[in-house]
Amino acid sequence: MFxxxxxxxxIAMRPAVILARVSTPEQEAGHxxxxxxxxxxxxxxxxxxxxxxxxxxxxxxxxxxxxxxxLMIEFISKQKHRTALIVDCVDRLNxxxxxxxxxxxxxxKNLLEIHFVREAYSIDKDxxxxxxxxxxxxxxxxxxxxxxxxxxxxxxxxxxxxxxxWIAQAPLGYLNVIDQATGRNTIVIDxxxxxxxxxxxxxxxxxxxxxAELQRKAKEWGLLSxxxxxxxxQRIADLLNNPFYCGLMQMKGxxxxxxxxxxxxxxxxxxxxxxxxxPQQAIKITRYPFVLRGLITCTISGRKATCDLKKxxxxxxxxxxxxxxxxxxxxxxxxVLQQLRDxxxxxALPEHLLAKILDxxxxxxxxxxxxxxxxxxELRVEDSNLADRMNRLTDxxxxxxxxxxxFEVKNKEIGLSRMEIACILKDDIQANEMFKDALSxxxxxxxxxxxxxxRSKTDxxxxxxxxxxxxxxxxxxxxxxxxxxxxxxxxxxxTDPKWCPHTDSNRRPTxxxxxxxxxxx
Numbered sequence: 001m002f003x004x005x006x007x008x009x010x011i012a013m014r015p016a017v018i019l020a021r022v023s024t025p026e027q028e029a030g031h032x033x034x035x036x037x038x039x040x041x042x043x044x045x046x047x048x049x050x051x052x053x054x055x056x057x058x059x060x061x062x063x064x065x066x067x068x069x070x071l072m073i074e075f076i077s078k079q080k081h082r083t084a085l086i087v088d089c090v091d092r093l094n095x096x097x098x099x100x101x102x103x104x105x106x107x108x109k110n111l112l113e114i115h116f117v118r119e120a121y122s123i124d125k126d127x128x129x130x131x132x133x134x135x136x137x138x139x140x141x142x143x144x145x146x147x148x149x150x151x152x153x154x155x156x157x158x159x160x161x162x163x164x165x166w167i168a169q170a171p172l173g174y175l176n177v178i179d180q181a182t183g184r185n186t187i188v189i190d191x192x193x194x195x196x197x198x199x200x201x202x203x204x205x206x207x208x209x210x211x212a213e214l215q216r217k218a219k220e221w222g223l224l225s226x227x228x229x230x231x232x233x234q235r236i237a238d239l240l241n242n243p244f245y246c247g248l249m250q251m252k253g254x255x256x257x258x259x260x261x262x263x264x265x266x267x268x269x270x271x272x273x274x275x276x277x278x279p280q281q282a283i284k285i286t287r288y289p290f291v292l293r294g295l296i297t298c299t300i301s302g303r304k305a306t307c308d309l310k311k312x313x314x315x316x317x318x319x320x321x322x323x324x325x326x327x328x329x330x331x332x333x334x335x336v337l338q339q340l341r342d343x344x345x346x347x348a349l350p351e352h353l354l355a356k357i358l359d360x361x362x363x364x365x366x367x368x369x370x371x372x373x374x375x376x377x378e379l380r381v382e383d384s385n386l387a388d389r390m391n392r393l394t395d396x397x398x399x400x401x402x403x404x405x406x407f408e409v410k411n412k413e414i415g416l417s418r419m420e421i422a423c424i425l426k427d428d429i430q431a432n433e434m435f436k437d438a439l440s441x442x443x444x445x446x447x448x449x450x451x452x453x454x455r456s457k458t459d460x461x462x463x464x465x466x467x468x469x470x471x472x473x474x475x476x477x478x479x480x481x482x483x484x485x486x487x488x489x490x491x492x493x494x495t496d497p498k499w500c501p502h503t504d505s506n507r508r509p510t511x512x513x514x515x516x517x518x519x520x521x
Contacts, residue, residue, distance in 0.1 A: 090138030
């Protein structure tokens, strides 16, 4: 606390309040506050002013509400006599005109006079036009400086985004690090969380798990936040909705490609988006790991079939009777699983036929590659047309034919379309190199899917069901289904006349009938 004595001859000195302000704690660490205080105290001593309060403020003068500043104004307004407010310069007091009316009102009541030490002038109720102009001009200059800083920040952000650089904390699954070679900030994969978040996307896209079930699985896998807390439902939903994981950065409604490792394919991300727009019924938590829990819908009620355990070993699916929707019906889980096995068994190919198809893929890979390149060419032409449309749109706005609001809407639409094409091109060009091997492996795995299903554990069985089927329904004991692409093709291969012109029609005998639903369902 500063101690001051009376003036010469015992004359009481005028009361004064000192204001020293910096915008951030970093500035305070650089002793900016202490330098201001030393200069302001020396001024009060030279001008016979008695300091009754010192305000050391660390806050920005550009934000809407300034609690420390408001406290100082309240203190001055409660004084019975005119108080001198001592500040280093105009921009230490304010950088805009927000608080001018308040300070002007205090000066009109003869409760305030302001001394700007560095500019060497003061202003009060009786200030002349020159002094008022200097204060207003000082505020204008301070606001202009702030606006220039904001412009520079916006330009820097826009430049970084255009170069594919992220400007904030990396999403969960990535880490912000310093590149040792360049000394600049960059983003790398978090080796612990990255594969677990990949599993979240893949499981959700496959339709096996709801967000609530993903939350439980994330906890089991050990996927935690940066503060080592379990992920909330909202956090998982936000992860699945973040395009950063498929190669895009979202900033104020705009999408920009980034240069960092991509966690999931764009197609997987879009599948998750569609599922989020059409959320499924929440799956009830059960004590036992039922294979079909939450995967089958009752065609009569439209709700998920629940699983029930009887006598500790018999598992049933509880649905509604087709002929009497008011009554419950219990269908043995094994009955439904056997129908699933028969569908998977229908993908099985004899060894000679599998070899024939694989040879065909190998010999026709060049033709497929040419078609693939033609598709890429079409996408590039479409992208070029969109770029032309964007240029014409800009010309229309410059010439005044359309307003800025319409320009922003149309520009965003075109920009998003170009971004999607860029992602598809990126994925397709990479996929084209592995097309033949991937297709051969898929056919081989599909042919052995029934055996894989039999040997798998409960969670693995659920994953296989999710990958193969997109819509499972139960009407009585009859399973109705839709196969995901390309499994709908594999089911026809063993009986396709093109591959098996002399195949017989013998099928495995069953007491039920699985029904393939129309694909559009």
